[in-house]
Amino acid sequence: MKLTASLPAALTAPSRQFFALWDGWRRGRLLPHRRDIDTAALGALLPYCFLLEIRSHDRMPICFAGSAIHAILGEELTGRNYLDLTEPQNRARRAALLLAEAAQPCAAVIYYWLRDETGGLLPVELVSAPLLADTATEGSASATLILACASPLMRGGAPDDVIPDSYAEGEGLRYIDIGAGIPPLTGSMPLQAQQVQ
Secondary structure, three states: OOHHHHOOOOOOHHHHHHHHHHHHHHOOOOOOEHHHOOHHHHHHHHHHEEEEEOOEOOEOEEEEEOHHHHHHHOOOOOOOEHHHHOOHHHHHHHHHHHHHHHHOOOEEEEEEEEEOOOOOEEEEEEEEEEEEOOOOOOOOOOOOEEEEEEEEOOOOOOOOOOOHHHHOOOEEEEEEOOOOOOOOOOOOOOOOOEEEO
């Protein structure tokens, strides 16, 4: 069964398009390699995408962040450690959730409420899926890359000067089974995640 047939109904059209493309890059395998990413096929989604590499439990650099991400957040993320985008007390939990997504592996969806000091608000749906490094052997299930795509849920521009703590923690995380199940939740991953099939 195609992944798109089992996605949650509430996902936006851009998120569904992202998952359809990612599913096609797999070509029947559990995970695509980084070289399988077709940036031309991403088209209008590309400015809303970012790619992060999992190097260790505390080092997850952002390899690429699209121009729309830069415009929405008001800062360049390429080269930054993804874990630095949250408060220090939340980094271990964020790392555990990403490591679980890569190790199981599975896809995910989470929501952020970006806001500014004047009360401007932009809800964003963020979907992500794991990738293998180009050096990974065929059949490997150990992902070291996560490709993500943000979909603003309102028309119009982003709030002015988005407050960084508004994207420090998301809400409503859901893991999505891509064929390998979903990670079990433990006490070290207190952010509630639920299976979606």
